Amino acid sequence: METTEPSCIYDSRDTLFARLDLIPGTSRYDEYYSQHPERKESDDTLRERGGLLRLIVAGALSVEKLGSLKTHHSDAARVLDLLTDEDLAQALMDDSSTTIEDYSRMDMARIPAARQVSLPRGEMSALIKEVAQLYGASLVGIAEMQDSDYYSHRRAGEPVTRHFRYAVVFAVPMERRLINRAPHRATLLATCNGYVDAARVGARLSGYIKSLGYDTSLNSMVHYDVPLVPLAEKAGLGQRGRCHFILTPQFGNRIRLGAVLTDLPLEPDSPADFGLIEFCALCGKCAVTCPSKALSGQPEIIDDRPRWRFDETKCFAMWTRFATDCGLCIASCPLSQCPDPAKVAVMKDQPDAMWEILREDRMRTRTR
Ligand code: SF4
Ligand code: SF4
Numbered sequence: 001m002e003t004t005e006p007s008c009i010y011d012s013r014d015t016l017f018a019r020l021d022l023i024p025g026t027s028r029y030d031e032y033y034s035q036h037p038e039r040k041e042s043d044d045t046l047r048e049r050g051g052l053l054r055l056i057v058a059g060a061l062s063v064e065k066l067g068s069l070k071t072h073h074s075d076a077a078r079v080l081d082l083l084t085d086e087d088l089a090q091a092l093m094d095d096s097s098t099t100i101e102d103y104s105r106m107d108m109a110r111i112p113a114a115r116q117v118s119l120p121r122g123e124m125s126a127l128i129k130e131v132a133q134l135y136g137a138s139l140v141g142i143a144e145m146q147d148s149d150y151y152s153h154r155r156a157g158e159p160v161t162r163h164f165r166y167a168v169v170f171a172v173p174m175e176r177r178l179i180n181r182a183p184h185r186a187t188l189l190a191t192c193n194g195y196v197d198a199a200r201v202g203a204r205l206s207g208y209i210k211s212l213g214y215d216t217s218l219n220s221m222v223h224y225d226v227p228l229v230p231l232a233e234k235a236g237l238g239q240r241g242r243c244h245f246i247l248t249p250q251f252g253n254r255i256r257l258g259a260v261l262t263d264l265p266l267e268p269d270s271p272a273d274f275g276l277i278e279f280c281a282l283c284g285k286c287a288v289t290c291p292s293k294a295l296s297g298q299p300e301i302i303d304d305r306p307r308w309r310f311d312e313t314k315c316f317a318m319w320t321r322f323a324t325d326c327g328l329c330i331a332s333c334p335l336s337q338c339p340d341p342a343k344v345a346v347m348k349d350q351p352d353a354m355w356e357i358l359r360e361d362r363m364r365t366r367t368r
Contacts, residue, residue, distance in 0.1 A: 010227045011152045016312050018155040019043050028157065042313045049320045096192035100221050103203035107218045110206075116213030125267040128168055128209070135204040136197060137170035138255075139248055141235030144268040145261065149234070150226055160225045164217060164261035166268065167226065168205065169235040171248060171255040172197040174330075176338065179254055182327035183291075191325055194256030195221045202258040214264040228257040236269035242280040242287060243295060243329040244310035249274045249344045252335030275348030277305050279335075282354055285361075286329040292318035295329065334361035 012018055013032065020043065022029040033040040119127065129140040143149070145167055150160050178190035199220035206216040217225050229246050233239060237257075238248035245253045249272075287295040287308075297309030319326050330336050335344070339357045347353040 009148050010150070010230075012155045012224055012227075013153050013157060015155065016043075016046075016316055020047055020316075021155070046313065046316055046320065049317070092188055092192045096196050097222065099196050100199040103199045104218060104220060104222050107203045107206050107216075110210050112210040112215045113213045121265050121267040124265065128205070128264070128266065131208050132168060132170050132201065132205050135208075136172060136201045137205075137258075138173055139171040139237050139250060141169050141232070141237045141269045142266050143167045143169060143231055143235040145226075149231060151224065154224065162217065162225075164215075165263050166266045167231055167235065167259045167261050168209075168266070169228065169232045169237060169257065169259045170198070170201060170205075171232065171237055171251070171257050172201060173251045174254050174256060176254060176336070179327055179336065180331045182331040183322045183324060185324050187327040187331075188324050191256075191327070198256045198258035202260055206260045209260060209262050209264055212264060214262050217261040219259040219261065225261065226259060228259055231259060232257050233271055236272045238272060239274065239276040240307070241276050241333075242284065242299075242308040243333060244308065245329075247276055247333070247335055249335070250341070252333045252337070253330050254333075254336035273348065274344065275350070275354070276335075278349075278351070279347060279354050279357075280308070281306065282351070283334060283358060285332050285334065289328050289332040290315075291326075291328065294318070334358060337361060337364060 014036075019032070019039065022032055022043075024044075024047075033043075125142055128142075132140040143166065145163065145165055147163060149167075150163055153159050172194055174190040174194040178186045181187060199218075199222075202218045202220050206218045209216050217223075219226055219228065229240060232246045238246045241247040241253070243253055246255075246257070247253045248255060290296070292311075292314040294311040294315035295308065297311065299306030299308045301307075315326070334357055339360060343353050343357050347357065
């Protein structure tokens with residue numbers, strides 16, 4: 001369905017990374033900050049410090065070397081520590097973004113089959129979820145889309161005018177051993193691998209849906225029509241917790257998300273409630289661990305439930321100090337550390353089960 005209605009509540013141009021891409025002296029920069037003067041000073045400060053990539057000098061680590069590191073995970077974390085931060089980060093970023101762009105280009109070149117395959121919605125939904133898992137997704141859900149689920153504009157400024165009826169939203173886990181080395185460089189490898197994995201799953205799933213005769217929009221790191229966190233919540237993958245990201249019962253916040261939008265008739269899932277809000281209220285570990293105090297604000301009460309605040313400027317300022325993407329709020333989260341799934345499955349409305357998960361996490365942290 002085509003729409004030009006500006007009913008969206010999200011605008012990708014407002015995200016921090018899109019703002020930091022604005023170049024002082026250009027008309028886009030002047031136009032944005034004339035509309036948002038309250039953001040100019042703190043954004044200019046971050047820009048002067050340099051973003052993650054701008055901190056990095058040109059790298060000497062080859063993409064081939066990086067590829068060999070990725071295929072030898074057992075040694076990767078140790079080897080990563082031996083590499084200079086700048087070389088590693090540059091190669092990682094270049095390798096990941098090039099690979100994701102390749103997936104995106106490959107997807108855009110495919111056209112939907114002329115004949116549309118038809119199945120009852122429930123069967124088609126089960127098939128699509130199965131295919132997504134066969135392609136490498138660990139969690140999959142379906143959301144029925146409203147206009148308000150879309151960005152009004154993409155990061156570079158073009159309006160999002162094509163709206164599809166459904167989103168197949170999926171998650172891939174990031175490797176725990178690397179994430180647990182936060183805030184060191186090894187986390188960057190886990191993050192980059194996560195983005196690449198999500199792009200690969202999305203491109204293959206998108207190709208499959210096109211083979212059924214339906215067009216798609218692949219949402220991966222290089223192209224977003226939708227903000228993925230609220231969409232994943234809507235598709236039932238998990239709930240948004242104190243750390244501002246979505247947490248799943250299976251992997252906590254140690255995931256990367258992707259989505260394929262389509263008009264293929266599907267059966268939507270319902271949002272999940274596995275007791276996370278109450279768990280976060282007891283836990284608070286990410287807020288205590290966060291070195292920038294980005295998660296320390298008092299929660300707002302929305303629909304009788306707390307929604308914690310997140311100060312992205314403080315968070316990103318810490319990234320520029322660490323020259324990596326920090327990740328302490330992922331590594332410290334008890335739900336990212338493979339707690340007993342039987343206990344997580346029953347923790348809703350069961351404070352004793354929640355305290356037990358927290359107690360086991362304290363013991364695990366001591367021995368880590
Ligand atoms: S990434 Fe680091 S600085 Fe940012 S919110 Fe998480 S713990 Fe805090
Ligand atoms: S660390 Fe605790 S409070 Fe923070 S998101 Fe994870 S469960 Fe919630």
